[in-house]
Amino acid sequence: MATARATKILSVKDQIAEQIRSDIIEGIFPPNTKLNETELANRFGLSRGPIRDVILQLTKEGLLISKNNCGASVNSVLEPKLQKLMVKLRREIEVFAVEQIKDSLTEQNIQDMEDILASLQEALDAEDYTEVTKIDISFHKYIIFCAGGDELVNIWYPYVMRMRLNYKRISSSSECVDEHRAILDALKSGNVALASKCLKANIK
Known part of the structure; x- marks a missing residue:
């Protein structure tokens, strides 16, 4: 890959x-x-x-x-009830993905995600918040792809992009990197329950 x-x-x-x-x-x-x-x-x-x-x-x-x-x-901004539903569905897909990859992540997969986090930090340091948003999405997309390839990505991707219309543009916060770091660290340790918990905390 x-x-x-x-x-x-x-x-x-x-x-x-x-x-x-x-x-x-x-x-x-x-x-x-x-x-x-x-x-x-x-x-x-x-x-x-x-x-x-x-x-x-x-x-x-x-x-x-x-x-x-x-x-x-x-597209229009989602009503609160529909946004809540989108969050729930996206969380379920990503938790499913984490469960699928728990025993199959390679050293290359880990390095790829480390590289994405490095790019995320660079974009934050440069205050390029549009790029921050895109890299944020790419981190999650990578996990989804590892779990189910293009088929699972094609199910997941519309939820993510539709939800983005409800978000205010990311404008600060190192929490963005810290939350993704927590997900990756949990995956590296093989702790699926913790990785799922960190994913749910990040998707809101």
Whole structure:
């Protein structure tokens, strides 16, 4: 398995999708903002076809919502009851993942997660809070992938991205690193119960 810090070659569509994700996380595109295909096509120097593909991808992820004859817009903030449900479902998926990987984590897996935490600290030190949010997600995604590959990631990912619309942008706190460090330390020691407890404390 490639390391978490390995350079990935992204397609043009993936690069555009990543930029729009960042714009949504950063608040450049707040909830309910309507996205204009023509403006996006001009911004990225492409035809509207690839932009539609990106919009479809982000819709599947839960960040955007598309309606017939109305185009696409950033999804709305969840009602408190639905946000609570999302938190519960995400916790259940991640606890399931921890239970699956308890006896199969390799030294490379541990190093990959150490690298992600190092990147998280670097982003916090640089006060790049959009990057902090993205790396935070990548840490959890790595655990999910180790447990169930792309199939489990595809189940989990929309919950995470939809929940993000309810969060205020991360703007400080070393707790972000400390909470993830606690999860990793528990995994390294093979303490599934503690790892699950730390995950639940982090997901809120």
